[in-house]
Amino acid sequence: MLYKEPAPIKDRENPFESMMSRFNIAAEVLGLDEETYNVLKSPTRQVIVNIPVTMDDGKVRVFEGYRVIHSTILGPSKGGIRYAPDVFLDEVKALAAWMTWKCAVVDIPYGGAKGGIICDPFTMSAGEIERLTRAYTSALADTFGPDQDIPAPDMGTGPREMAWLMDEYSKTKGSTVHAVVTGKPLVLGGSLGRVEATGRGVMVSAMAAMDKLGMDPSKSTAAIQGFGNVGAWAAKLMAERGVKILGISDVSGAYWNDNGIDIEDAIEYKNAHNGRLEGYKGAELMDPDELLTSKVDVIIPAAVEDVITIKNVDKIQARLIVEGANGPTSYKADNIINEKGIMVVPDILANSGGVTVSYFEWVQNRMGFKWTLDRVNERAERIMNESFERVYAASQKYNVPMRIAAYIVAIDKVAMTYKYRGGF
Ligand SMILES: NC(=O)C1=CN([C@@H]2O[C@H](COP(=O)(O)OP(=O)(O)OC[C@H]3O[C@@H](n4cnc5c(N)ncnc54)[C@H](OP(=O)(O)O)[C@@H]3O)[C@@H](O)[C@H]2O)C=CC1
Ligand SMILES: O=C(O)CCC(=O)C(=O)O
Structure with a gap:
């Protein structure tokens, strides 16, 4: 199989630096004062926990986990939990800050947070993952809370882990607390539409951008990196709008079909093969490094950070990049993207459909009332389109690329709220 070990951390770009470099540009354009700049640039709280877990062979293994609260100025902090072998603190810090900016861009009353555990869920049994999730929750029971800090899924986690988290947290409180976490299974108070929400938001923002660029979806092609929750749903919904998806990928490799990949078929294959595309016959294998530089109109990175860098940005042929992943573009590649006239719908806008529907889930939990799927989708789509237009x-107005514009919108909102609250 084509599995590649993650690059050692010292060889990787630092996502927090990438976040800060855009933050600095936007802060300068806005003329942000020094006090507010200093408050917004650093996370409010960083928690590191060591989590002992009894593995199936009876041995105890200790996992390192993180929860970073970047800001609570707009409201309780919100953000997913990532299970990955190479997750690291500066990455979680960046992801937490991106949550602050994302919630501000879509104008929902949350601050930003993110969590992570260094582990490889693909090599662990369900029992081991459950014990790890419960131990992480109990270690962070004082941090989490429906009015404090509300986790959700991210890479390597999904409704199953959110159910364990909700159950474990509820045990520490002595009563069922649905609203402590979002992205739960429907029977546990999850919202209709949350599973597909991020991919749907990616599709909605891609359609809005294509409209601005005068591109006809039914005559356009796309390549999508990552075929998990975000990538697979984005692929399916883009295909339904007529876009021909020529390339897709996951950790097992990249797959290409000149005539367009049958996305329903690829999803069915992945679901029947332990969540991976390995061995998929509906497309040819291609070099994964060439997927994002292939000849398509739209690329959608929907996997990890820093996949568009100074090493490959020159070769990008697409007119439009829609960032399903958080932080897929290194800040060092920004200028070249701008010089090439490529439009980028940045992560903090393009993938904000997920947290938007998480917000709806939290609202429904607090109301004790379920919304219909139509209501969820219609409201989420409206928020995505309004946010796109705002950015x-x-x-x-400021004659800046969409990414800097999104930071400007976000920082302006958080800074204004900080001023009204009267400082901390
Ligand atoms: N889930 C959500 O609601 C949200 C997620 N995001 C962001 O979207 C991105 C994807 O998250 P999500 O879909 O939830 O995660 P998943 O774990 O569901 O899927 C991740 C996908 O990326 C693939 N992948 C991992 N590394 C690589 C690589 N180097 N090259 C190609 N593919 C790779 C995985 O492959 P394999 O399965 O083979 O390991 C998998 O297909 C992340 O950046 C996340 O932060 C943003 C907003 C909300
Ligand atoms: O749904 C949420 O609350 C957060 C999802 C998330 O982690 C993200 O948007 O990056």
Whole structure:
């Protein structure tokens, strides 16, 4: 199989630096004062926990876990939990800050947080993952809370882990607390539409961007990196809008079909093969490094950070990049992207459909009332389109690319709220 070990951390770009470099540009354009700059640039709280877990062979293994609260200025902090072998603190810090900016861009009353555990869920049994999730929850029971800090899924986690988290947290409180976590299974108070929400938001923002660029979806092609929750749903919904998906990928490799990949078929294959595309016959194997530079109109990175860098940005042929993943573009590649005239719908806008529907889930939990799928989708789509227009208007007003415009919209909102609250 084509599995590649993650690059050692010292060889990787630092996502927190990438976040800060855009933050600095936007802060300068806005003329942000020094006090507010200092408050917003650093996380409020960083928690590191060591989690002993009894493995199936009876031995105890200790896992390192993180929860970073970047900001609570807009409201309780919100953000997913990542299970990955190479997750590291500066990455979680960046992801937490991106949550602050993302919630501000879509104007929902949350601050930003993110969690992570260094582990490889693909090599662990369900029992081991459950014990790890419960131990992490209990170690962070004082941090989490429906009015404090509300986790959700991210890479390597999903409704199953959120159910264990909700159950374990509820035990520590002595009563069922649905609203402590979002992205739960439907029977445990999850929202209709949450599973597909991030991919749907990616599709909605891609359609909005294509409209601005005068691109006809039914005459356009796309390549999508990552075929997990975000990538697979984005692929399916883009295909339903007529976009021909020529390339897809996951850790097992990249797959290409000149005539367009049958996305329903690829999803069915993945679901029947332990969540991976390995061995998929509906497309040819291709070099994964060439997927994002292939000849397509739209690329959607929907896996990990720093996959568009100074090493490959020159070769990108697409007119539009829609960032399903958080932080897929290194800040060092920004100038070249801008010089090439490529439009980027940045992560903090493009993938905000997930947290938007998480917010709806939290609202429903607190109301004790379930919304219909139509209501969820219609409201999420409206928020995505309004947010896109807000960011587009800021990009015109300040004559900056969409990414900096999104930071400007976000920082402006958080800074103004900070001022009204009267400091901390
Ligand atoms: N889930 C959500 O609601 C949200 C997620 N995001 C972001 O979207 C991205 C993807 O998250 P999500 O879909 O939830 O995660 P999943 O774990 O569901 O899927 C991740 C996908 O990326 C693939 N992948 C991992 N590394 C690589 C690589 N180097 N090259 C190609 N593919 C790779 C995985 O392959 P394999 O399965 O083979 O390991 C898998 O297909 C992350 O950046 C996340 O932070 C952003 C907003 C919300
Ligand atoms: O749904 C949420 O609350 C957060 C999802 C998330 O982690 C993200 O948007 O990056």
